[in-house]
Amino acid sequence: MTQDPRPEPQKSPAKTILRALAGERQPVPPIWMMRQAGRYLPEYRATRAQAGDFLSLCYTPDLAAEVTLQPIRRFGFDAAILFADILLIPQALGLDLWFVTGEGPRLSTITTPDELAALKPAEAIHETLSPVYETVRILSRELPRETTLIGFAGAPWTVATYMIAGRGTRDQGPAHALKDADRATFQGLIDRVTEATILYLSAQIEAGAEVVKLFDSWAGSLRGQDFDDFAAAPARRIIAALKERHPDVPVIAFPREAGDRYVGFAKATGADCVALDNSVSAEWAARNVQVDGCVQGNLAPGHMVTGGQALVDATRAIVRAFSNGPHIFNLGHGITPDADPENVALMIRTVREGA
Numbered sequence: 534m535t536q537d538p539r540p541e542p543q544k545s546p547a548k549t550i551l552r553a554l555a556g557e558r559q560p561v562p563p564i565w566m567m568r569q570a571g572r573y574l575p576e577y578r579a580t581r582a583q584a585g586d587f588l589s590l591c592y593t594p595d596l597a598a599e600v601t602l603q604p605i606r607r608f609g610f611d612a613a614i615l616f617a618d619i620l621l622i623p624q625a626l627g628l629d630l631w632f633v634t635g636e637g638p639r640l641s642t643i644t645t646p647d648e649l650a651a652l653k654p655a656e657a658i659h660e661t662l663s664p665v666y667e668t669v670r671i672l673s674r675e676l677p678r679e680t681t682l683i684g685f686a687g688a689p690w691t692v693a694t695y696m697i698a699g700r701g702t703r704d705q706g707p708a709h710a711l712k713d714a715d716r717a718t719f720q721g722l723i724d725r726v727t728e729a730t731i732l733y734l735s736a737q738i739e740a741g742a743e744v745v746k747l748f749d750s751w752a753g754s755l756r757g758q759d760f761d762d763f764a765a766a767p768a769r770r771i772i773a774a775l776k777e778r779h780p781d782v783p784v785i786a787f788p789r790e791a792g793d794r795y796v797g798f799a800k801a802t803g804a805d806c807v808a809l810d811n812s813v814s815a816e817w818a819a820r821n822v823q824v825d826g827c828v829q830g831n832l833a834p835g836h837m838v839t840g841g842q843a844l845v846d847a848t849r850a851i852v853r854a855f856s857n858g859p860h861i862f863n864l865g866h867g868i869t870p871d872a873d874p875e876n877v878a879l880m881i882r883t884v885r886e887g888a
């Protein structure tokens with residue numbers, strides 16, 4: 534083999550997350566964590582107290598940027614995720630939204646054609662959401678050069694489940710009921726959220742988000758044709774619209790608890806990466822999902838509470854299982870408030886110092 538003295542041309546972007554999303558296998562996978570800014574961090578709790586409540590924190594760009602940066606300073610994650618919430622879209626479309634301490638979100642509901650007609654048009658969301666874009670602009674100035682900024686939104690089905698029930702539900706019963714009883718209203722709601730999501734994510738990208746992620750936390754309750762129609766189809770529509778405007782911005786899709794339906798999801802939707810929950814084994818996902826491109830996940834969040842050798846072993850097993858292809862290390866779902874930051878540090882050391 535002849536030696537070429539010229540430096541290798543840069544074939545892929547320098548940031549580790551963007552390289553993984555471009556399909557590059559890396560000896561050490563880049564790492565970030567769902568809900569990495571959150572109540573398990575004392576500095577988050579202090580800033581949240583300063584904001585007064587969760588929604589004020591989301592809508593105060595300096596403070597939202599501050600909590601986004603906290604886990605980057607503390608742990609040096611490869612990506613920062615914009616601090617906001619998937620339920621800001623329903624609020625921007627005109628629903629009331631509030632959070633009950635210890636219980637979670639509450640919204641005014643939409644279940645009738647009249648209530649659908651009373652929603653604001655998708656273009657109106659920017660009035661409410663412009664502080665979020667300002668947070669993105671601050672972050673793109675203040676993040677370390679090597680850190681990738683991820684924007685996000687909820688996927689239409691998951692967002693609609695909250696808009697229909699007015700709260701989180703275990704089985705998404707009210708949303709399934711509306712889907713089966715009044716298809717036109719249900720589809721109209723999915724379409725409105727889809728249009729708003731395209732505008733919202735485009736605005737995040739224009740403000741400086743380098744990657745966007747679609748959270749479909751309740752995709753697992755959609756079966757058969759419903760999964761195609763209400764998980765895959767809206768994601769495909771959103772991704773196609775984003776790729777038309779911003780062809781170089783990668784999209785991560787998270788159809789949580791999709792099980793077998795993770796297979797082919799990237800191809801079916803155009804996503805650059807599929808995020809995996811922890812109900813699928815990494816070996817299965819490497820064979821069946823990673824064959825199509827980058828995957829993200831899938832450590833059980835409970836390890837951030839329990840720690841110890843079990844955490845180290847589970848982390849190593851995931852890194853090993855995905856080591857033959859593009860992988861972003863992450864949890865299978867959000868870190869919980871009872872997690873110990875020391876366990877997060879142990880997970881990161883285990884990933885970076887090798888298995």
Ligand SMILES: Cc1c2[nH]c(c1CCC(=O)O)Cc1[nH]c(c(CCC(=O)O)c1C)Cc1[nH]c(c(CCC(=O)O)c1C)Cc1[nH]c(c(C)c1CCC(=O)O)C2
Pocket residue numbers: 566567568569570571572581587614615616617618619620636637638685701748750867
């Ligand atoms: C379903 C969903 C929501 N929000 C989100 C989802 C999808 C992901 C998932 O399945 O967890 C997504 C989300 N929520 C939040 C982020 C910020 C970025 C990050 O991941 O760090 C992101 C990406 C902040 C948040 N969103 C929320 C908090 C806790 C609020 C607080 O500080 O009191 C945070 C940090 C509140 C929230 N927001 C939501 C619920 C059900 C709750 C209450 C439950 C809880 O308290 O954990 C809706």
